[in-house]
Amino acid sequence: xxxxxxxxxxxxxxxxxxxxxxxxxxxxxxxxxxxxxxxxxxxxxxxxxxxxxxxxxxxxxxxxxxxxxxxxxxxxxxxxxxxxxxxxxxxxxxxxxxxxxxxxxxxxxxxxxxxxxxxxxxxxxxxxxxxxxxxxxxxxxxxxxxxxxxxxxxxxxxxxxxxxxxxxxxxxxxxxxxxxxxxxxxxxxxxxxxxxxxxxxxxxxxxxxxxxxxxxxxxxxxxxxxxxxxxxxxxxxxxxxxxxxxxxxxxxxxxxxxxxxxxxxxxxxxxxxxxxxxxxxxxxxxxxxxxxxxxxxxxxxxxxxxxxxxxxxxxxxxxxxxxxxxxxxxxxxxxxxxxxxxxxxxxxxxxxxxxxxxxxxxxxxxxxxxxxxxxxxxxxxxxxxxxxxxxxxxxxxxxxxxxxxxxxxxxxxxxxxxxxxxxxxxxxxxxxxxxxxxxxxxxxxxxxxxxxxxxxxxxxxxxxxxxxxxxxxxxxxxxxxxxxxxxxxxxxxxxxxxxxxxxxx
Amino acid sequence: xxxxxxxxxxxxxxxxxxxxxxxxxxxxxxxxxxxxxxxxxxxxxxxxxxxxxxxxxxxxxxxxxxxxxxxxxxxxxxxxxxxxxxxxxxxxxxxxxxxxxxxxxxxxxxxxxxxxxxxxxxxxxxxxxxxxxxxxxxxxxxxxxxxxxxxxxxxxxxxxxxxxxxxxxxxxxxxxxxxxxxxxxxxxxxxxxxxxxxxxxxxxxxxxxxxxxxxxxxxxxxxxxxxxxxxxxxxxxxxxxxxxxxxxxxxxxxxxxxxxxxxxxxxxxxxxxxxxxxxxxxxxxxxxxxxxxxxxxxxxxxxxx
Numbered sequence: 122x123x124x125x126x127x128x129x130x131x132x133x134x135x136x137x138x139x140x141x142x143x144x145x146x147x148x149x150x151x152x153x154x155x156x157x158x159x160x161x162x163x164x165x166x167x168x169x170x171x172x173x174x175x176x177x178x179x180x181x182x183x184x185x186x187x188x189x190x191x192x193x194x195x196x197x198x199x200x201x202x203x204x205x206x207x208x209x210x211x212x213x214x215x216x217x218x219x220x221x222x223x224x225x226x227x228x229x230x231x232x233x234x235x236x237x238x239x240x241x242x243x244x245x246x247x248x249x250x251x252x253x254x255x256x257x258x259x260x261x262x263x264x265x266x267x268x269x270x271x272x273x274x275x276x277x278x279x280x281x282x283x284x285x286x287x288x289x290x291x292x293x294x295x296x297x298x299x300x301x302x303x304x305x306x307x308x309x310x311x312x313x314x315x316x317x318x319x320x321x322x323x324x325x326x327x328x329x330x331x332x333x334x335x336x337x338x339x340x341x342x343x344x345x346x347x348x349x350x351x352x353x354x355x356x357x358x359x360x361x362x363x364x365x366x367x368x369x370x371x372x373x374x375x376x377x378x379x380x381x382x383x384x385x386x387x388x389x390x391x392x393x394x395x396x397x398x399x400x401x402x403x404x405x406x407x408x409x410x411x412x413x414x415x416x417x418x419x420x421x422x423x424x425x426x427x428x429x430x431x432x433x434x435x436x437x438x439x440x441x442x443x444x445x446x447x448x449x450x451x452x453x454x455x456x457x458x459x460x461x462x463x464x465x466x467x468x469x470x471x472x473x474x475x476x477x478x479x480x481x482x483x484x485x486x487x488x489x490x491x492x493x494x495x496x497x498x499x500x501x502x503x504x505x506x507x508x509x510x511x512x513x514x515x516x517x518x519x520x521x522x523x524x525x526x527x528x529x530x531x532x533x534x535x536x537x538x539x540x541x542x543x544x545x546x547x548x549x550x551x552x553x554x555x556x557x558x559x560x561x562x563x564x565x566x567x568x569x570x571x572x573x574x575x576x577x578x579x580x581x582x583x584x585x586x587x588x589x590x591x592x593x594x595x596x597x598x599x600x601x602x603x604x605x606x607x608x609x610x611x612x613x614x615x616x617x618x619x620x621x622x623x624x625x626x
Numbered sequence: 627x628x629x630x631x632x633x634x635x636x637x638x639x640x641x642x643x644x645x646x647x648x649x650x651x652x653x654x655x656x657x658x659x660x661x662x663x664x665x666x667x668x669x670x671x672x673x674x675x676x677x678x679x680x681x682x683x684x685x686x687x688x689x690x691x692x693x694x695x696x697x698x699x700x701x702x703x704x705x706x707x708x709x710x711x712x713x714x715x716x717x718x719x720x721x722x723x724x725x726x727x728x729x730x731x732x733x734x735x736x737x738x739x740x741x742x743x744x745x746x747x748x749x750x751x752x753x754x755x756x757x758x759x760x761x762x763x764x765x766x767x768x769x770x771x772x773x774x775x776x777x778x779x780x781x782x783x784x785x786x787x788x789x790x791x792x793x794x795x796x797x798x799x800x801x802x803x804x805x806x807x808x809x810x811x812x813x814x815x816x817x818x819x820x821x822x823x824x825x826x827x828x829x830x831x832x833x834x835x836x837x838x839x840x841x842x843x844x845x846x847x848x849x850x851x852x853x854x855x856x857x858x859x860x861x862x863x864x865x866x867x868x869x870x871x872x873x874x875x876x877x878x879x880x881x882x883x884x885x886x887x888x889x890x891x892x893x894x895x896x897x898x899x900x901x902x903x904x905x906x907x908x909x910x911x912x913x914x915x916x917x918x919x920x921x922x923x924x925x926x927x928x929x930x931x
Binding site: 125129130133136138139166167170171211215274546547548 | 882
């Protein structure tokens with residue numbers, strides 16, 4: 122028999138062939154909070170292959186048993202799995218651990234021996250480590266021959282976590298190092314936003330329906346607002362965040378991905394390359410954020426001061442643990458972008474993201490133009506609200522449409538109403554965590570929901586000039602906003618210049 | 627057939643006349659702040675006794691935007707009707723009016739799934755014409771399975787026994803993903819299924835036979851385990867080439883093991899998932915396409931005991 126004859130007509134989605142997942146950074150936060158619970162859920166859902174193993178790798182050598190204990194603790198803490206669980210036990214038995222210095226060739230030789238011993242088919246390397254360690258690991262994987270499989274069944278792939286570089290040149294350098302040892306089709310740059318149902322649904326919404334695409338252009342759309350708001354501060358990530366800031370942490374990856382999904386042209390097929398080509402086109406059409414000369418600014422940055430969030434008094438960013446008291450790192454950024462394309466000429470895209478906002482929410486709001494003639498202005502003293510299409514990315518995934526309706530009664534009165542579609546309400550059942558979707562896609566070799574090298578570099582080419590300009594500015598230029606507010610007045614001014622305002626969320 | 631006492635199927639519902647059902651549903655929706663997007667109509671038809679069990683499972687489906695219509699068989703041309711937020715119960719309806727009731731109560735423009743819990747097979751033709759999907763669930767499916775090929779020409783058709791096999795089939799298929807198992811597959815020419823339900827076992831055997839293109843008369847054995855789960859264990863092959871799936875002690879998991887050339891190739895425990903009625907019918911509600919594998923399994927199971 123050539124292929125698996127029992128796969129035809131199975132209701133459960135396809136599972137990968139025999140796979141070993143190698144997690145670099147196996148003792149880290151990402152592994153404990155996200156990766157191990159995701160693997161358990163995949164196993165429960167019968168989405169993992171019959172022959173599947175995990176090798177955890179970290180600097181300190183803790184041995185298989187301690188790694189298995191850590192797995193169980195992670196399930197108890199982050200997946201609510203306590204006590205005996207046969208699925209967890211079965212998966213735990215296939216967890217192994219190898220420790221050592223990432224720059225030490227001996228570690229990778231031990232890893233190679235372990236992989237040969239397991240004989241697990243394909244190998245997926247997951248870099249859940251600080252970016253400073255990427256180069257060592259990638260170079261060692263290449264030097265020891267682990268980056269190349271010997272046959273189609275023994276594929277080798279690598280997942281690289283964000284941040285992928287800190288600016289254009291470092292991203293290019295990282296891509297160069299990766300491509301020295303891995304072909305692009307082996308590389309999966311993860312952005313967990315792309316694993317969310319609503320983000321994937323944006324493709325279905327736009328290209329699986331006939332009613333939206335005809336109005337998805339400059340003739341009917343007035344502007345687009347993309348918001349990613351967090352209530353939390355930097356928590357335990359101060360060391361990273363101090364060097365990153367909101368622009369690197371959120372805009373370069375998550376918000377640019379959302380922008381591309383909204384703005385992209387229809388792909389010719391739902392294939393990884395076609396989708397990623399069109400997303401790249403959308404980003405390539407973006408005009409520079411920093412213009413030469415005295416043009417009006419397209420970017421506003423700010424940092425939160427003390428305030429009150431969700432019923433608690435919170436300190437200023439500069440008062441957070443691990444943050445410099447004179448830090449100029451931005452915790453908020455707002456951008457106005459223009460895409461120089463036939464579809465979007467003249468339609469501004471406003472992006473904003475911040476920490477310590479009043480509400481945790483991520484949404485894309487597409488505001489349509491008002492009707493060309495206001496025939497109801499004699500009966501409605503205020504102008505009718507424009508139609509609005511809102512894609513809720515988190516926390517309550519779904520899509521809403523706002524339109525005008527007649528208020529019941531003998532008089533002609535108009536009022537806006539919302540029509541809501543919510544994933545939880547419409548289809549029931551749990552929505553898979555983004556990491557489950559993305560881990561599985563990487564094992565199956567489907568890169569559709571992962572960032573390609575040219576997209577990452579194009580995104581950095583838009584962002585890097587902003588950082589360069591900020592470096593030349595005085596510290597006193599940094600605006601502040603009170604924690605628990607929707608950003609600084611300068612952000613309101615950015616959008617007010619175009620006679621528009623940020624949505625109140 | 628006796629008409630059952632009205633109110634048994636939807637005790638929390640309010641009695642209304644048939645022609646007032648839509649208005650009552652609108653009013654019920656207006657009394658709650660929870661507005662759900664409509665996704666489908668689920669019609670459940672069967673005897674009053676078998677519908678009670680289904681009705682109990684419906685609470686778990688109330689959050690997924692499905693309008694549920696329970697119709698129990700009887701002799702009443704104008705049966706009592708009860709309505710709650712997302713459900714309608716028609717109790718003791720004459721079988722000849724079943725189609726009319728479904729035609730009147732289904733949500734237009736959205737899929738209709740008919741969960742048929744047995745009864746006169748003569749009603750199936752008409753239901754198949756109205757349904758986008760017909761899910762059979764008779765206590766003895768022998769007669770109705772004989773009609774599957776004809777019904778499949780009219781609508782997508784499945785069986786709740788088949789739904790129960792989803793995870794078992796996937797587990798068996800995962801074993802075939804292993805190159806060594808796949809290479810040995812042609813030598814695995816016998817199947818033994820243990821469990822409490824002969825029909826479920828026969829369906830599984832039909833699936834194996836159709837997918838592995840077994841000639842008729844290939845070795846198939848059913849071992850009854852009364853009081854157990856519909857399927858307790860499956861053994862494909864024997865001796866040195868053998869795949870063995872069996873319910874673990876917890877009853878919620880399946881242990882799988884594969885032996886190739888006398889050597890253990892793999893062993894693991896995975897969840898069997900929720901096998902409750904609500905979960906099973908919920909699975910069927912997510913499927914829209916024709917299930918060719920089911921039709922072939924039924925055809926291949928013909929004559930198996």
